[in-house]
Amino acid sequence: MIAHTQTLFGAVALVAVIMGSCLILVGQLRHRDGMLTTGLGMLSHSLAYIGFTLFGQVSMWITYVLANVLLSTALSFYTVSLPLIHARRPPWRLAFAFPLLLGVLLSLLIDTQEPRQLVACVLLFTQCLVILHLSRLHAVAGGRAHRVLMIGAGISLFGLGIRVVVILSGAPTEMHYDVSNLKQTVSVAIGAATIIMLSFGLVLLSRERIESELRQTALRDTLTGIPNRLAILEQLADELERARRQRIPLSIAMLDLDHFKQINDSYGHLIGDAVLMHCADHLQQRLRRNDSIGRYGGEEFLLILPGTDASGALELVDQLRQSLTQHPAQGEGHVIALSFSAGVHGLTPAEHDDVTSMLLKADKALYAAKHAGRNTQMLAATS
Numbered sequence: 001m002i003a004h005t006q007t008l009f010g011a012v013a014l015v016a017v018i019m020g021s022c023l024i025l026v027g028q029l030r031h032r033d034g035m036l037t038t039g040l041g042m043l044s045h046s047l048a049y050i051g052f053t054l055f056g057q058v059s060m061w062i063t064y065v066l067a068n069v070l071l072s073t074a075l076s077f078y079t080v081s082l083p084l085i086h087a088r089r090p091p092w093r094l095a096f097a098f099p100l101l102l103g104v105l106l107s108l109l110i111d112t113q114e115p116r117q118l119v120a121c122v123l124l125f126t127q128c129l130v131i132l133h134l135s136r137l138h139a140v141a142g143g144r145a146h147r148v149l150m151i152g153a154g155i156s157l158f159g160l161g162i163r164v165v166v167i168l169s170g171a172p173t174e175m176h177y178d179v180s181n182l183k184q185t186v187s188v189a190i191g192a193a194t195i196i197m198l199s200f201g202l203v204l205l206s207r208e209r210i211e212s213e214l215r216q217t218a219l220r221d222t223l224t225g226i227p228n229r230l231a232i233l234e235q236l237a238d239e240l241e242r243a244r245r246q247r248i249p250l251s252i253a254m255l256d257l258d259h260f261k262q263i264n265d266s267y268g269h270l271i272g273d274a275v276l277m278h279c280a281d282h283l284q285q286r287l288r289r290n291d292s293i294g295r296y297g298g299e300e301f302l303l304i305l306p307g308t309d310a311s312g313a314l315e316l317v318d319q320l321r322q323s324l325t326q327h328p329a330q331g332e333g334h335v336i337a338l339s340f341s342a343g344v345h346g347l348t349p350a351e352h353d354d355v356t357s358m359l360l361k362a363d364k365a366l367y368a369a370k371h372a373g374r375n376t377q378m379l380a381a382t383s
């Protein structure tokens with residue numbers, strides 16, 4: 001189907017202006033999510049297309065040099081949006097060197113045909129390669145944002161690549177934007193697909209980042225920074241499944257600080273909080289890489305020790321307990337002695353073992369440790 005070229009350019013420009021303005025409005029509220037720069041990219045893209053629609057009516061400098069510089073500026077904005085979405089420092093200078101260089105070269109080559117077209121295509125092609133590279137760096141491989149960005153940059157690379165080949169082959173290359181034919185329709189369609197895919201990909205990337213941040217927040221204990229109850233239980237379910245599959249031992253330990261209420265009562269809740277942070281930090285630093293710790297409740301921590309049997313877990317918890325007693329917490333000039341009681345449960349999981357039964361056993365053993373006078377660890381009964 002052959003469409004009227006200037007109407008097509010106008011329609012794409014209008015859609016890009018509307019979408020770009022919406023993104024700029026959204027982006028103003030959260031400057032660091034890359035939406036402001038994505039919106040500015042879309043506005044530059046639409047201004048470039050308005051420049052193309054004026055072909056034949058105003059000077060070549062506006063319809064060719066300025067329009068292509070605006071196109072390149074749009075790609076620069078998309079380029080900086082990628083790291084911005086991840087709150088990383090964008091390559092501002094590199095990104096905006098392209099439109100600057102393009103402006104200078106096209107102004108010098110304005111009276112030529114193939115050289116100026118070749119310069120425009122090669123520089124825009126390189127910018128798309130940079131976008132492709134940054135998309136691979138910043139978007140999760142296989143994710144929706146990654147796929148859409150790859151397609152967007154790929155379509156553009158394909159269109160520009162064909163133009164470079166045509167120019168180098170010596171075939172007639174002049175694009176008359178005031179003429180409607182299949183070549184023009186395909187060319188505008190490629191441009192429209194690039195705008196839509198790149199901007200949509202950047203919006204998706206921003207959404208993926210927010211979702212991942214929310215998930216991280218939902219799974220972290222705000223006070224200590226270690227995994228919270230939900231996260232550590234999810235992890236226990238995964239480790240249980242893995243141990244069952246691989247027929248390897250798995251141990252857990254439930255740790256409860258002794259007489260923590262007294263610490264709060266004597267020194268206040270703020271120091272109590274600092275003590276909890278100290279414990280979480282101290283224990284986490286002494287665990288092996290495969291082991292995990294999470295805050296199970298107020299002053300209770302849950303350890304997951306994959307590949308460790310019950311006796312190994314008991315020994316490890318004993319070492320941790322001794323280490324914590326040797327490293328008291330400090331707060332407002334006070335040295336606060338600490339100890340914990342622990343219930344340890346280890347098994348090589350069978351079909352009927354589940355998270356709840358494991359927690360119940362560890363909890364019973366913890367109760368026994370408290371009953372035995374605290375500052376000790378007890379192994380859960382095996383039955």
Ligand SMILES: Nc1nc2c(ncn2[C@@H]2O[C@H](COP(=O)(O)OP(=O)(O)OP(=O)(O)O)[C@@H](O)[C@H]2O)c(=O)[nH]1
Nearest residue numbers: 256257258259260261262264269270272273298299
């Ligand atoms: N500062 C602070 N205190 C907390 C937090 N979560 C729970 N607590 C306090 O931890 C104390 C736990 O007290 P208890 O359950 O009586 O236990 P305990 O004093 O440690 O005594 P035993 O466990 O029997 O040795 C309560 O006073 C809670 O208010 C927290 O996030 N910060």
